[in-house]
Amino acid sequence: MDYILRATAADNQIRAFVINSRDLVEEARSIHNTSPVMTAALGRLLTAGAMMGCMLKNEEDILTLSIQCDGEAKGLLVTADNSVKVRGYANNPDVMLPPNSKGKLDVAGALGLGVLSVVKDIGLKAPYNGQTILVTSEIAEDITYYFATSEQTPSAVALGVLMNRDNTVRQAGGFIFQLMPGANEEVIVELEKALNSVNSITSLLDEGYTPEMILEKLLGHLGYQILDTVPAEFKCNCSKERVSNALAAIGRKDLEEIIEDGEDIEMSCHFCNQNYIFNVDDVKTLIENSDRMKSK
Numbered sequence: 001m002d003y004i005l006r007a008t009a010a011d012n013q014i015r016a017f018v019i020n021s022r023d024l025v026e027e028a029r030s031i032h033n034t035s036p037v038m039t040a041a042l043g044r045l046l047t048a049g050a051m052m053g054c055m056l057k058n059e060e061d062i063l064t065l066s067i068q069c070d071g072e073a074k075g076l077l078v079t080a081d082n083s084v085k086v087r088g089y090a091n092n093p094d095v096m097l098p099p100n101s102k103g104k105l106d107v108a109g110a111l112g113l114g115v116l117s118v119v120k121d122i123g124l125k126a127p128y129n130g131q132t133i134l135v136t137s138e139i140a141e142d143i144t145y146y147f148a149t150s151e152q153t154p155s156a157v158a159l160g161v162l163m164n165r166d167n168t169v170r171q172a173g174g175f176i177f178q179l180m181p182g183a184n185e186e187v188i189v190e191l192e193k194a195l196n197s198v199n200s201i202t203s204l205l206d207e208g209y210t211p212e213m214i215l216e217k218l219l220g221h222l223g224y225q226i227l228d229t230v231p232a233e234f235k236c237n238c239s240k241e242r243v244s245n246a247l248a249a250i251g252r253k254d255l256e257e258i259i260e261d262g263e264d265i266e267m268s269c270h271f272c273n274q275n276y277i278f279n280v281d282d283v284k285t286l287i288e289n290s291d292r293m294k295s296k
Helices: 022-032 036-053 107-111 140-150 185-196 201-206 211-222 240-248 252-261 280-295
Strands: 003-009 014-020 062-069 076-081 085-090 114-121 128-133 155-163 169-179 224-231 265-268 275-278
Touching: 003 211, 014 036, 014 211, 022 036, 022 085, 022 169, 036 062, 036 076, 036 085, 036 107, 036 140, 036 155, 036 169, 114 140, 128 140, 140 155, 140 169, 155 201, 169 185, 169 201, 169 211, 185 211, 201 211, 211 224, 240 265, 240 275, 240 280, 252 280
Parallel strands: none
Antiparallel strands: 003 014, 003 224, 014 169, 062 076, 062 114, 076 085, 114 128, 155 169, 265 275
């Protein structure tokens, strides 16, 4: 079972989030049948979304991470809530690329140039919307840049997905360490030393490190306290009712044409690929409900 550790360190000068996300990334891969490079890309963004969802304060709060890019991937979308139910999809799940110069899955090559958008719907009149360019298109560095420029929070972000030879997910996880206002220089230096001692997050996971062990390795010398452990999962909240609302939004004229055709129509959820069938009577009901709402 995937989970996130939420912790503080160095007398509350650092806040930390560490996640093992293998199961949820494998669930996404299975649902969307993503190629290895797109499993890595979507898996990294799902992992980041889960940790950032854990930062939300209220049950109703929703986080959306969106990448729009000019590479073959065509973009990614991930949403999460504060109970760390995360979902997402890739616009083009079939991208195939050779490894990059380091022999790794070429996520940056799949994304190309683009923009990262972070939307937080936290119950205000308008959602918070932050946007930054993709500085490396490797996602972890782009999230780091977002935190620095849009939230003015110095952060260290690591995200990784390691694949098996059969293209299933072998390991996935990450961490976000953030310096709180007033963090002293000694703490900053010690944190940098610890981070420089790690080759990659997936190498730690593949060596058998748990989130607890990662915290101990990187923050143990600074003194840390685990605040809570939060289960994380890939879970979609779609339903026939939600999809019917999207269908109703196409307008009365188009709905009447569907009725005239007399054929069932099938709609699927982008996030989980669940299919929903609407027959003529369903469409008639949508029109009747719409008329009823307008007459009130």
